[in-house]
Amino acid sequence: MKKIITLSILTLLISSFTLIRYKKTISPLSGGIVVIVNIENPVNAMTAGEVKLMWMRKVKKRWPDFNKNIKPVDRKNKCPERDLFYSKVLNMTADEVDTYFMQKQYQNAEKPQDKFSTDADVINFIIQEPGAIGFVNASSIGNDAKVKVVLTLP
Amino acid sequence: MKIIKTKVLGICILYAIQISLNAQDTQIKGFFDVKAGGIQDSSKNATRGTGLGQFDMFFTSQIDEKTSFLSEIVFEADAMTGQVGVDMERAIIRRYVKDYFNISAGKFHSPIGYWNNAYHHGSLIQPTINRPDAVAFEDMGGTMPIHQVGLQIDGAGISKAGLYYSVLISNGLSKGNYNLGNYNQPIAGCVQIGIEPIENFKIFGSYYYNHIESGYSTYQNIVLPHNVAYNLINGGVALLKRKFEFIGEVFSTTTNMQTVGNKNALTAYAYAGFTKFKVKPYVVFNYARYQNGDMFFVPNNSIGGIVGVRYNFSSKSVIKLEVGNTMTQLVSGLNPDKLTNNIQVVQIQWAIGF
Numbered sequence: 001m002k003k004i005i006t007l008s009i010l011t012l013l014i015s016s017f018t019l020i021r022y023k024k025t026i027s028p029l030s031g032g033i034v035v036i037v038n039i040e041n042p043v044n045a046m047t048a049g050e051v052k053l054m055w056m057r058k059v060k061k062r063w064p065d066f067n068k069n070i071k072p073v074d075r076k077n078k079c080p081e082r083d084l085f086y087s088k089v090l091n092m093t094a095d096e097v098d099t100y101f102m103q104k105q106y107q108n109a110e111k112p113q114d115k116f117s118t119d120a121d122v123i124n125f126i127i128q129e130p131g132a133i134g135f136v137n138a139s140s141i142g143n144d145a146k147v148k149v150v151l152t153l154p
Numbered sequence: 155m156k157i158i159k160t161k162v163l164g165i166c167i168l169y170a171i172q173i174s175l176n177a178q179d180t181q182i183k184g185f186f187d188v189k190a191g192g193i194q195d196s197s198k199n200a201t202r203g204t205g206l207g208q209f210d211m212f213f214t215s216q217i218d219e220k221t222s223f224l225s226e227i228v229f230e231a232d233a234m235t236g237q238v239g240v241d242m243e244r245a246i247i248r249r250y251v252k253d254y255f256n257i258s259a260g261k262f263h264s265p266i267g268y269w270n271n272a273y274h275h276g277s278l279i280q281p282t283i284n285r286p287d288a289v290a291f292e293d294m295g296g297t298m299p300i301h302q303v304g305l306q307i308d309g310a311g312i313s314k315a316g317l318y319y320s321v322l323i324s325n326g327l328s329k330g331n332y333n334l335g336n337y338n339q340p341i342a343g344c345v346q347i348g349i350e351p352i353e354n355f356k357i358f359g360s361y362y363y364n365h366i367e368s369g370y371s372t373y374q375n376i377v378l379p380h381n382v383a384y385n386l387i388n389g390g391v392a393l394l395k396r397k398f399e400f401i402g403e404v405f406s407t408t409t410n411m412q413t414v415g416n417k418n419a420l421t422a423y424a425y426a427g428f429t430k431f432k433v434k435p436y437v438v439f440n441y442a443r444y445q446n447g448d449m450f451f452v453p454n455n456s457i458g459g460i461v462g463v464r465y466n467f468s469s470k471s472v473i474k475l476e477v478g479n480t481m482t483q484l485v486s487g488l489n490p491d492k493l494t495n496n497i498q499v500v501q502i503q504w505a506i507g508f
């Protein structure tokens with residue numbers, strides 16, 4: 001009987017340990033997120049503050065030295081990537097971001113951010129749009145990515 | 155067969171509209187609100203009921219890389235007649251040149267003050283149920299020239315102080331909002347300059363001048379017997395933080411009319427809001443002071459306050475509840491005591507965006 005109980009406890013411990021490891025492995029934010037721009041964009045690195053200013057089109061509407069409209073790219077639904085970007089870079093809630101872009105559009109006809117459902121869609125859009133800037137899970141960027149990483153957020 | 159043809163035609167038209175919308179990146183959005191409440195005016199009987207607010211539709215379109223278009227159309231019931239009217243409130247073609255230099259043409263909200271250009275007709279994004287008295291719309295008893303047709307240049311983000319500016323040359327009051335081809339009348343000029351030294355903190359000032367010709371009927375239905383030189387100076391601050399919001403503005407309007415001379419009207423408001431969880435309590439202070447003998451405005455001095463609370467279900471749905479009290483006094487040669495009113499208002503508004 002004792003053996004059975006010990007065996008069961010051991011099995012439980014091993015399985016929970018494996019589960020934790022497995023969860024860690026598949027966690028969507030295990031490597032954090034990266035902020036990416038089009039490969040033609042001359043910008044190579046940005047601080048979180050600069051990303052916020054550009055992504056929100058706070059002051060500048062076009063990329064300096066690139067002559068393209070800044071096009072912020074967002075995720076359509078709540079996801080860990082979006083949560084991390086909003087909290088660490090923008091320091092805003094999802095409602096605040098929505099309200100901000102709604103007001104910009106209402107005041108100055110400024111187009112709000114483009115929203116996509118998946119990282120792959122975000123990357124594809126940024127590949128096609130020279131002025132686009134967005135964020136994806138770091139693991140979504142392969143070695144042959146046709147986008148440029150300008151900021152990594154662990 | 156005829157029904158099928160009509161349906162096919164309808165689908166084709168919808169498809170064509172969809173294609174054109176996609177082609178130019180056109181978006182249609184809007185605001186709508188419903189109000190309920192009661193008014194107790196010491197000079198009249200109490201009234202209460204429910205009503206529709208403004209049905210505000212706005213269209214934005216990115217015409218090309220640097221050119222955009224915005225139009226705002228409001229459907230609104232007249233408070234007196236109940237008839238629904240349609241107003242084109244704004245229609246603007248805008249060309250980006252540099253961050254510090256943009257050119258626009260069309261029908262604008264004049265660049266006077268903060269509230270007027272931050273919230274426009276958007277009941278959802280506006281922190282209170284109605285505009286403060288000092289920035290009320292012309293057809294709601296307001297004193298400020300809000301809707302103007304003309305040309306505007308503006309820019310922002312100049313220097314580390316976050317300097318921004320707007321310059322508007324418009325038809326002016328006596329020409330009205332629609333130019334019928336008569337270009338020989340006086341024009342109006344409006345300048346606004348402000349700074350945003352830290353994020354979401356603005357200090358600004360505006361100036362508006364218009365030479366108004368005799369025969370013009372003011373917003374308050376006063377037909378001017380003489381020409382009027384109209385000068386408006388505005389100053390204010392706006393601080394919009396997550397936990398605390400404050401907007402305060404002062405408007406000083408001086409009208410110079412033959413036989414009457416200079417008359418000054420001073421209007422002001424202050425709004426302060428706080429955030430506690432998802433609930434935002436707020437207060438508004440309204441003030442208006444006119445000089446005796448003013449023939450441009452109905453000289454109805456007033457002082458009042460509102461206490462309110464708003465709750466955001468989401469970024470696109472908000473409910474606001476307000477209790478307000480305003481004392482008004484008509485300034486004239488008559489006995490002012492008999493013309494003093496006390497108006498109490500309780501209102502609730504549900505505003506949405508779509």
